[in-house]
Amino acid sequence: xxxYVLRRLLYTLPILxxxxxxxxxxxxxxxxxxxxxxxxxxxxxDVVAQVKAAYGFDKPLPVQYLIWFANVLTGDFGLxxxxxxxxxxxxxxxxxxTALLAVTAILLSFVLGAGLGLAAGMTDRxxxxxxxxxxxxxxxxxxxxxxxxxxxxxxxxxxxxxxATGMGPSASDLTQFGMEDFRHLLLPAITLxxxxxxxxxxxxxxxxxxxxxQEFVQTLKGKGLKRPRIFLHVIKNAAPPTIAIMGLQxxxxxxxxxxVETVFSWPGTGFLLNxxxxxxxxxxxxxxxxxxxxxFVLTNVAVDIFQTLLDPRVRRV
Amino acid sequence: MAFTLPRRALxxxxxxxxxxxxxxxxxxxxxxxxMTMADIPLTxxxxxxxxxxxxxxxxxxxxxxxxxxxxxxxxxxxxSPGLALSWEVDAATKTIWTFKLRxxxxxxxxxxxxxxxxxxxxxxxxxxxxxxxxxxQATQAATYVASIASYRALDAMTVEITSRxxxxxxxxxxxxxxxxxxxxxxEMGGDWTKVAQKPSGTGPWILDSFTPRDRALLHANTxxxxxxxxxxxxxxxxxAMPDATTRVAALLAGEVDWVEAPPPxxxxxxxSAGMNxxxxxxxxVWPYQLSTLPSSPFHDVRVRKAANLAxxxxxxxxxxxxxxxxxxxxxxxxxxxxxxxxxxIRYDPDEAKKLLREAGYGPDKPVRVKFLISTAGSxxxxxxxxxxxxxxxxKDVGIEVTFDTMDWESLRARRRAGCEAPENKGADGLxxxxxxxxxxxGVIATSWSALKPPRGMNWGSFSDxxxxxxxxxxxxxxxxxxxxxxxxxxxARYVDQAMWIWVVHDLNPRxxxxxxxxxxxxxxxxxxxxxxxxx
Numbered sequence: 001x002x003x004y005v006l007r008r009l010l011y012t013l014p015i016l017x018x019x020x021x022x023x024x025x026x027x028x029x030x031x032x033x034x035x036x037x038x039x040x041x042x043x044x045x046d047v048v049a050q051v052k053a054a055y056g057f058d059k060p061l062p063v064q065y066l067i068w069f070a071n072v073l074t075g076d077f078g079l080x081x082x083x084x085x086x087x088x089x090x091x092x093x094x095x096x097x098t099a100l101l102a103v104t105a106i107l108l109s110f111v112l113g114a115g116l117g118l119a120a121g122m123t124d125r126x127x128x129x130x131x132x133x134x135x136x137x138x139x140x141x142x143x144x145x146x147x148x149x150x151x152x153x154x155x156x157x158x159x160x161x162x163x164a165t166g167m168g169p170s171a172s173d174l175t176q177f178g179m180e181d182f183r184h185l186l187l188p189a190i191t192l193x194x195x196x197x198x199x200x201x202x203x204x205x206x207x208x209x210x211x212x213x214q215e216f217v218q219t220l221k222g223k224g225l226k227r228p229r230i231f232l233h234v235i236k237n238a239a240p241p242t243i244a245i246m247g248l249q250x251x252x253x254x255x256x257x258x259x260v261e262t263v264f265s266w267p268g269t270g271f272l273l274n275x276x277x278x279x280x281x282x283x284x285x286x287x288x289x290x291x292x293x294x295x296f297v298l299t300n301v302a303v304d305i306f307q308t309l310l311d312p313r314v315r316r317v
Numbered sequence: 318m319a320f321t322l323p324r325r326a327l328x329x330x331x332x333x334x335x336x337x338x339x340x341x342x343x344x345x346x347x348x349x350x351x352m353t354m355a356d357i358p359l360t361x362x363x364x365x366x367x368x369x370x371x372x373x374x375x376x377x378x379x380x381x382x383x384x385x386x387x388x389x390x391x392x393x394x395x396x397s398p399g400l401a402l403s404w405e406v407d408a409a410t411k412t413i414w415t416f417k418l419r420x421x422x423x424x425x426x427x428x429x430x431x432x433x434x435x436x437x438x439x440x441x442x443x444x445x446x447x448x449x450x451x452x453x454q455a456t457q458a459a460t461y462v463a464s465i466a467s468y469r470a471l472d473a474m475t476v477e478i479t480s481r482x483x484x485x486x487x488x489x490x491x492x493x494x495x496x497x498x499x500x501x502x503x504e505m506g507g508d509w510t511k512v513a514q515k516p517s518g519t520g521p522w523i524l525d526s527f528t529p530r531d532r533a534l535l536h537a538n539t540x541x542x543x544x545x546x547x548x549x550x551x552x553x554x555x556x557a558m559p560d561a562t563t564r565v566a567a568l569l570a571g572e573v574d575w576v577e578a579p580p581p582x583x584x585x586x587x588x589s590a591g592m593n594x595x596x597x598x599x600x601x602v603w604p605y606q607l608s609t610l611p612s613s614p615f616h617d618v619r620v621r622k623a624a625n626l627a628x629x630x631x632x633x634x635x636x637x638x639x640x641x642x643x644x645x646x647x648x649x650x651x652x653x654x655x656x657x658x659x660x661x662i663r664y665d666p667d668e669a670k671k672l673l674r675e676a677g678y679g680p681d682k683p684v685r686v687k688f689l690i691s692t693a694g695s696x697x698x699x700x701x702x703x704x705x706x707x708x709x710x711x712k713d714v715g716i717e718v719t720f721d722t723m724d725w726e727s728l729r730a731r732r733r734a735g736c737e738a739p740e741n742k743g744a745d746g747l748x749x750x751x752x753x754x755x756x757x758x759g760v761i762a763t764s765w766s767a768l769k770p771p772r773g774m775n776w777g778s779f780s781d782x783x784x785x786x787x788x789x790x791x792x793x794x795x796x797x798x799x800x801x802x803x804x805x806x807x808x809a810r811y812v813d814q815a816m817w818i819w820v821v822h823d824l825n826p827r828x829x830x831x832x833x834x835x836x837x838x839x840x841x842x843x844x845x846x847x848x849x850x851x852x
Contacts, residue, residue: 267528
């Protein structure tokens with residue numbers, strides 16, 4: 001088991017290095033310098049050259065990459081070009097804000113998706129199955145941006161029941177999280193939960209329906225086991241694939257949604273990435289991507305390990 | 318209804334209070350503004366993020382030696398004494414400027430503003446070996462300090478600044494150099510990152526705290542040196558809200574009192590909800606800068622004039638919901654620099670076709686040009702529908718326009734490079750919104766052939782001996798009235814030469830709750846929030 005975990009962790013290293021390299025290369029494919037956004041509108045060539053040198057962008061690209069990578073290995077992700085704040089101090093709160101949103105959304109989507117998926121998978125009524133399938137397709141297909149705006153119009157602008165934008169009064173201090181903060185959290189979390197809820201509902205429905213058709217379930221029925229006991233057996237067998245899907249969805253949610261966070265002015269990683277991309281803030285972009293990639297990879301490793309614990313057959317695959 | 322109103326009022330007040338920390342939720346008059354920026358600008362003195370950064374984190378928290386008088390809605394905002402009571406240039410050298418400082422001014426931390434503070438602030442921006450040198454602020458101020466050769470304190474309340482060459486635009490540049498407190502920097506151990514969390518200027522607002530990409534909380538500086546500009550509101554909340562639809566929703570939901578740049582299609586809804594839409598001229602134009610290289614059809618002044626006459630600006634203004642006015646040149650009519658151009662920029666497709674025929678073009682031989690445009694960007698308004706509108710207009714007279722569409726930062730890079738740069742080969746025009754806030758950027762540096770990139774901002778390599786002569790004279794004319802006259806002649810000259818295609822001036826729209834009173838929409842990129850009250 002330990003070897004398995006170690007091997008999975010070692011696999012993550014080349015993936016992370018690859019991510020940094022791709023990110024670094026892609027941003028330099030676009031015309032213009034990373035310092036463009038910080039330069040005054042009418043900066044002369046002298047000013048551009050001086051600022052370039054000051055930020056280290058006058059060096060050849062491979063040298064720039066190696067310097068950055070060496071610094072990252074020592075825990076120094078550099079300073080944001082736009083704000084001159086340390087990248088980690090920018091990414092840290094953003095990750096916390098997005099994690100708050102992601103955890104709420106994944107819990108919501110699990111309750112909704114798994115509940116509906118189980119209901120559809122366990123029932124023999126076509127109407128329930130169709131209703132759940134319709135919800136799942138809607139959840140998967142609905143554009144985040146559109147749904148977010150519709151929810152804002154209904155619940156904030158028309159009904160004045162929930163806030164339209166932003167985090168609550170605790171802002172970056174999550175230890176002060178209160179009811180007002182929870183109200184701010186609801187609309188973006190519901191918006192964000194729709195896609196994973198749809199995916200989980202579809203997946204659980206299909207898995208449960210398939211398990212119900214398997215011989216061991218027929219055997220359990222034949223042995224006269226009551227429906228709740230059979231239900232438990234089905235759930236246990238349906239759990240590993242559902243957990244794998246939830247893990248993937250959670251990892252994706254941790255990456256932040258540029259659209260949802262922009263619609264709700266939620267200062268998370270999506271909002272941060274959007275700002276970093278539009279201002280071509282290379283250190284911030286690279287720092288955010290590497291942190292998010294680490295989360296994504298580590299979450300998947302954690303899910304793999306958890307799946308292995310639940311079902312040792314996975315390790316042999 | 319009897320039961321819904323109190324409930325809504327209760328929820329609205331809850332939303333208002335929710336933008337402040339719990340400790341600060343007292344009965345204070347609060348003004349909550351939704352900005353278009355995605356992040357809070359640099360707070361240490363020289364704000365980042367261009368004109369909007371200066372509007373909300375420059376002139377609020379800080380003063381410059383020379384400020385802008387933002388108290389008039391009917392004239393272009395003029396310069397006015399700020400932390401300097403007066404300034405004059407040495408008549409003999411024309412390079413030595415003497416600034417007499419305003420006495421009894423205190424920074425927010427209680428320390429005194431004096432000549433040493435000015436020298437310290439210039440060190441901060443120009444002297445790379447100074448302990449207080451700050452690259453972030455130096456980058457933002459690089460253009461404004463580029464003309465400064467040296468500086469020194471003559472006495473406690475007098476500062477001397479020497480420019481590299483005679484330059485009458487120095488006062489405009491000085492108005493962009495904000496004074497932050499040396500005492501606060503020392504208190505924070507010389508760490509600008511810490512100063513950013515607790516900055517200290519001399520301005521009418523004091524920054525309490527900010528959360529990156531979310532909000533900044535400020536309160537009124539009741540001891541501000543200009544009693545007329547002590548803020549009417551007790552607190553100011555600045556929210557980062559880059560999405561226009563989100564800003565509109567926040568205003569309609571009662572979460573903010575003021576939104577910057579509402580989208581034109583939301584204006585009817587905002588008006589029907591009782592919101593006030595405030596507009597005014599400001600130094601902005603939405604143009605196409607034109608390549609005048611021999612390889613471009615725009616080398617011929619007749620084609621440039623035809624392109625200007627091809628555009629139905631009134632129709633475009635209608636498309637923009639009335640939030641713009643047709644342009645007659647770089648600056649607005651009535652501006653001191655407008656002058657008396659003889660070429661009347663209007664919608665006249667017949668005249669445009671006639672000019673094109675004279676230039677050798679016709680139905681069988683259309684003018685084919687390529688414009689560089691962006692998908693969005695500061696001051697770019699609604700670039701895609703506007704460009705398509707112009708494209709249709711141009712086609713009607715025989716100019717076939719194709720677009721090379723890119724993101725805003727790419728467009729800025731292409732603009733800085735100039736039309737002669739290899740990456741701009743084949744580009745005949747560039748759609749980059751423009752400010753004419755000071756004589757350099759607005760009039761001189763765009764038309765002077767000596768200021769082609771990389772030296773200046775003459776993207777299209779426009780070259781005209783008459784314009785060159787006027788630009789050179791305006792640059793060294795220190796009498797403001799005489800300088801304005803030269804600038805007006807220069808503007809008239811390059812309008813007559815149809816140097817660019819000028820399309821519309823943005824009207825700087827803002828939407829406000831009916832409770833917001835007292836705002837004077839200055840004809841400037843900057844605005845004064847101090848007279849604003851929020852009942």
